[in-house]
Amino acid sequence: xxxxxxxxxxxxxxxxAYMSRFKSDLMEALAxxxxxxxxxxxxxxxxxxxxxxxxxxxxxxxxxxxESVCMIVIYTPRYEAHAYTRREYAAMQRIEAERSAWYRxxxxxxxxxxxxxxxxxxxxxxxxxxxxxxxxxxxxASNSFKSNPEFLPEIEKIVLRIAEHYHCLKRxxxxxxxxxxxxLPDIPPEWRVLPPPNFPR
Numbered sequence: 001x002x003x004x005x006x007x008x009x010x011x012x013x014x015x016x017a018y019m020s021r022f023k024s025d026l027m028e029a030l031a032x033x034x035x036x037x038x039x040x041x042x043x044x045x046x047x048x049x050x051x052x053x054x055x056x057x058x059x060x061x062x063x064x065x066x067e068s069v070c071m072i073v074i075y076t077p078r079y080e081a082h083a084y085t086r087r088e089y090a091a092m093q094r095i096e097a098e099r100s101a102w103y104r105x106x107x108x109x110x111x112x113x114x115x116x117x118x119x120x121x122x123x124x125x126x127x128x129x130x131x132x133x134x135x136x137x138x139x140x141a142s143n144s145f146k147s148n149p150e151f152l153p154e155i156e157k158i159v160l161r162i163a164e165h166y167h168c169l170k171r172x173x174x175x176x177x178x179x180x181x182x183x184l185p186d187i188p189p190e191w192r193v194l195p196p197p198n199f200p201r
Contacts (some may be wrong), residue, residue: 002179003169004067005045007111010088011074014159022115022120023074024040026135029145029155030072037117037163054082054190055194065091066179069166070109072158075126076116084185089125090188103172107131113158123191 007030027044034043046063047057065071070082071092079085089110096109108130114122117136126132133154135145145151 002054002067003041003166003173004071005064006030006038006041006043006069006166007045008065008068008071008088008092009044009074010071010079010092012076012078012085014078019076019079019115021140022135022138025080025116025138025144026072026074026113029151030158032146033155033159034162037159037166041166049158059164059182061088061178062182062184066182069112069169070162073110073126075114075122075132077118080118080123080125080191082176085189085193086186087186090180090185099169099173102174106168107161109165111158111161113155119159120192131157131161193194 012019014020023046027046045068047061047064056072060064065088071088073079073085073089091111096105099105099109100155110130112126112132113130114126114136116132121127122132123196135151135154138145138151142148142151145155171183
């Protein structure tokens with residue numbers, strides 16, 4: 001196994017400026033502050049930037065997840081509504097369970113970043129054990145993450161967590177672990193059980 005990416009960015013695609021700018025601002029900040037920690041690895045893997053036409057999407061995503069140190073989840077209500085993003089989440093959970101047999105994990109491999117909160121609250125997959133970072137106060141009027149003193153402490157926490165996992169993984173990963181055989185899990189169930197509709201009597 002070779003480490004190829006510091007962080008896999010898992011997100012639900014959007015068409016408008018808010019989602020697009022949030023993702024690009026976050027990616028730019030993470031790449032800037034992760035770069036000094038790595039040898040020759042890419043700081044980030046983002047499917048929209050690195051998967052071309054004709055690729056076997058499932059296999060490429062599974063391999064990229066396996067070759068990544070951690071995963072950032074850009075959480076929005078849209079994220080949990082998409083089957084494919086829930087698959088990516090489940091795949092990284094499986095990778096975390098596998099790596100926990102190699103060494104004692106200093107923290108979870110999935111780092112949720114809150115972009116927009118669900119009106120009913122965060123699901124346990126996001127709000128449960130581990131660290132999440134709340135950037136829901138970000139707007140199109142905000143300065144970029146990499147230079148905004150309001151957001152920089154949280155960016156630093158994320159970067160240091162990824163760097164810690166990176167050095168653990170470099171030290172303890174089995175040399176013959178083969179990520180080319182990685183596969184995505186089946187589509188997991190929805191994160192929220194919706195109540196039945198109330199029909200008028």
